[in-house]
Amino acid sequence: TTTRVGIVGGGPAGLMLSHLLALRGIDSVVVDHRERADIERTARAGILEADSVRMLSETGVSQRVLTEGDRHHGTCLAFGGEVHRIDFQELAGASVWLYPQTEVFADLADARAAAGADVRFGVRDTTVHDVTTTRPAIRFTGADGRAHEIRCRYLVGADGSHSLCRHQIPASEVRQYRKEYPYAWFGILCEAPKSAPELIYNHSDRGFALISQRTETTQRMYFQCDPDTDVDDWSGDRIWTELQARVGANGHELVEGPIIDRSVLRFRSNVVEPMRHGAMVLAGDAAHTVPPTGAKGLNLALADAAVLAEVLERALATKDDDVLDEYTRRALDRVWRSQHFSYWMTAMLHRGPGADEFDLRRQVAELRSVVRSTAGATYLAEAYTGWPAR
Numbered sequence: 559t560t561t562r563v564g565i566v567g568g569g570p571a572g573l574m575l576s577h578l579l580a581l582r583g584i585d586s587v588v589v590d591h592r593e594r595a596d597i598e599r600t601a602r603a604g605i606l607e608a609d610s611v612r613m614l615s616e617t618g619v620s621q622r623v624l625t626e627g628d629r630h631h632g633t634c635l636a637f638g639g640e641v642h643r644i645d646f647q648e649l650a651g652a653s654v655w656l657y658p659q660t661e662v663f664a665d666l667a668d669a670r671a672a673a674g675a676d677v678r679f680g681v682r683d684t685t686v687h688d689v690t691t692t693r694p695a696i697r698f699t700g701a702d703g704r705a706h707e708i709r710c711r712y713l714v715g716a717d718g719s720h721s722l723c724r725h726q727i728p729a730s731e732v733r734q735y736r737k738e739y740p741y742a743w744f745g746i747l748c749e750a751p752k753s754a755p756e757l758i759y760n761h762s763d764r765g766f767a768l769i770s771q772r773t774e775t776t777q778r779m780y781f782q783c784d785p786d787t788d789v790d791d792w793s794g795d796r797i798w799t800e801l802q803a804r805v806g807a808n809g810h811e812l813v814e815g816p817i818i819d820r821s822v823l824r825f826r827s828n829v830v831e832p833m834r835h836g837a838m839v840l841a842g843d844a845a846h847t848v849p850p851t852g853a854k855g856l857n858l859a860l861a862d863a864a865v866l867a868e869v870l871e872r873a874l875a876t877k878d879d880d881v882l883d884e885y886t887r888r889a890l891d892r893v894w895r896s897q898h899f900s901y902w903m904t905a906m907l908h909r910g911p912g913a914d915e916f917d918l919r920r921q922v923a924e925l926r927s928v929v930r931s932t933a934g935a936t937y938l939a940e941a942y943t944g945w946p947a948r
């Protein structure tokens with residue numbers, strides 16, 4: 559097979575890019591080693607920035623995000639015994655939508671399938687070749703058990719934080735900036751009505767907790783845990799006792815219900831510069847990972863796809879590969895601001911391993927400074943609802 563753009567990775571970054579390229583009349587092929595059903599079953603984040611929602615609805619991927627997504631005009635920070643609301647509409651004139659990544663993925667996969675796109679899930683033994691030439695290749699074993707090769711003009715690695723494409727780049731050709739965090743989240747899905755109409759980011763002496771939602775009958779919650787936590791050590795009772803203790807410190811209470819999914823999420827920051835090597839570019843988690851606090855990961859992946867579609871169209875038209883450097887420059891501006899925002903939210907809300915009374919009181923003072931200052935709260939609202947495209 560030959561195509562203009564070969565894409566490794568059929569998550570939101572890869573599928574959105576394939577969709578946006580098709581709108582510009584540019585063909586692409588997407589391969590992913592996972593089965594579609596496995597991707598749809600993996601619990602991921604749930605908050606979309608205003609521009610992400612616009613991209614999904616206005617380019618024809620999803621109307622469901624508008625009808626089934628839940629528009630949030632603000633969010634809550636709970637600390638020091640009280641709950642404080644940050645009003646996104648009032649401060650930044652924007653909202654976010656609670657619409658799970660699994661639904662974003664399903665809408666993208668459906669839209670690509672309806673358009674007759676070449677998207678191959680469940681392939682094995684994927685390798686990439688000749689990425690510094692004008693004819694890079696993706697090789698893999700197909701679902702049919704046969705060996706396949708896709709030749710393309712440009713190759714996109716949108717294959718997640720463990721990216722095989724990124725690992726193809728010689729260490730001397732890129733710089734990687736990494737940060738490890740002494741935090742992790744214990745995430746649950748439970749069958750219960752909503753405990754709150756909007757998200758609650760909860761600081762407490764016992765550590766952070768996040769109250770989120772999924773539907774009228776299933777809810778998503780997280781609490782900070784040790785990165786080495788074994789989910790099997792946590793019974794439903796123990797989980798609810800811990801969550802209630804953390805939110806109870808700030809005067810609210812959760813509606814409990816059966817826990818239907820549990821997992822531990824580790825925290826990491828990573829940025830690769832440049833996001834290009836020859837005729838190969840990286841997008842989404844393959845190029846950058848953020849800690850989950852603030853829900854920037856999926857939004858960054860979609861923003862990458864928007865810039866990349868535009869830049870790839872220009873590169874194909876001008877036959878000048880150096881046009882791709884503009885992608886790195888524009889994407890990294892947002893990536894680093896998101897790294898900072900996610901780091902800041904994380905550091906302000908989590909209990910560090912060596913935290914003492916001083917540290918906890920200093921954090922509460924920082925949170926109080928943010929909510930009591932129009933400037934501080936506005937920064938949080940602007941960053942959370944998403945910066946405009948540049």
Ligand code: DHB
Pocket residue numbers: 602603604605757768770771778850851852853
């Ligand atoms: C969710 C996850 C996040 O990391 C966040 O900041 C907000 C919401 C969620 O999964 O609902």
